[in-house]
Amino acid sequence: MLEVGGLHVSYGRAQVLFGVDLSAPSGSLVCLMGRNGVGKTTLLKAVTGVLAPRSGTVRFDGRDVTRMRTHERVRRGLGYVPQGHETFPQLTVAENLQVAREAAPGARRSATDDALDLFPALGALMKRRAGFLSGGQQQQLAIARALVTEPRMLLLDEPTEGIQPSIVQQIEEAIGRLHASGLTILLVEQYLDLALRLADRFVILDAGEVVRSGDAEQLRDESVRALLAV
Numbered sequence: 001m002l003e004v005g006g007l008h009v010s011y012g013r014a015q016v017l018f019g020v021d022l023s024a025p026s027g028s029l030v031c032l033m034g035r036n037g038v039g040k041t042t043l044l045k046a047v048t049g050v051l052a053p054r055s056g057t058v059r060f061d062g063r064d065v066t067r068m069r070t071h072e073r074v075r076r077g078l079g080y081v082p083q084g085h086e087t088f089p090q091l092t093v094a095e096n097l098q099v100a101r102e103a104a105p106g107a108r109r110s111a112t113d114d115a116l117d118l119f120p121a122l123g124a125l126m127k128r129r130a131g132f133l134s135g136g137q138q139q140q141l142a143i144a145r146a147l148v149t150e151p152r153m154l155l156l157d158e159p160t161e162g163i164q165p166s167i168v169q170q171i172e173e174a175i176g177r178l179h180a181s182g183l184t185i186l187l188v189e190q191y192l193d194l195a196l197r198l199a200d201r202f203v204i205l206d207a208g209e210v211v212r213s214g215d216a217e218q219l220r221d222e223s224v225r226a227l228l229a230v
């Protein structure tokens, strides 16, 4: 479903990714891990087209999308939930979902119902402005916004970061349900236990390079854990 090959990405003269390879087969949940500042967010931004790589390729669903614009990738089924649960704070929950739907005109109405089914609390908050939601509720809204576009693959950047534990559990359950329904997911996650429960495979970045990848079970190995220890 997603194949990233030899990706080099820079911010101006500062190179951040050095030849990253990553693949997420259809239906898989791949956890992208690594310490702060190693390039995880940069990799997601290159996959979605927010950043243009200096070299390398991004293939999505059998097609080279490296030069394709972000909105085109969204229309082709790539959903992205950026770090920091970005929503429009002045708009209501319903309006936030409506704006997101406009990014994918072909998406079925039932995709919105399914998203609200996944996060029932949002259904009761439709008229509330997003800026007045708790951090956890905003994260749920950010995920719902991606889901209403009916993606075939979802990129989630640290969806549990800074969120209260009860909502972390709801978000974990939601991701588990999405995975079980067949959605392909690339998840940036720092919590090993959560990664162990959710992921099929993992990829660890360090200083902009892939230093380890494998089946999620290997996250139990000390040598793998050492790569994540601060």
Ligand SMILES: Nc1ncnc2c1ncn2[C@@H]1O[C@H](COP(=O)(O)OP(=O)(O)OP(=O)(O)O)[C@@H](O)[C@H]1O
Residues within 6 Å of the ligand: 011, 014, 016, 034, 035, 036, 037, 038, 039, 040, 041, 042, 043, 083
């Ligand atoms: N807009 C930018 N301009 C210049 N450098 C940047 C920019 N954004 C990120 N960087 C640098 O790129 C490197 C990788 O950052 P990135 O956000 O991709 O890491 P990360 O692994 O996602 O970290 P975190 O877990 O802290 O979000 C860091 O050294 C960061 O300072």
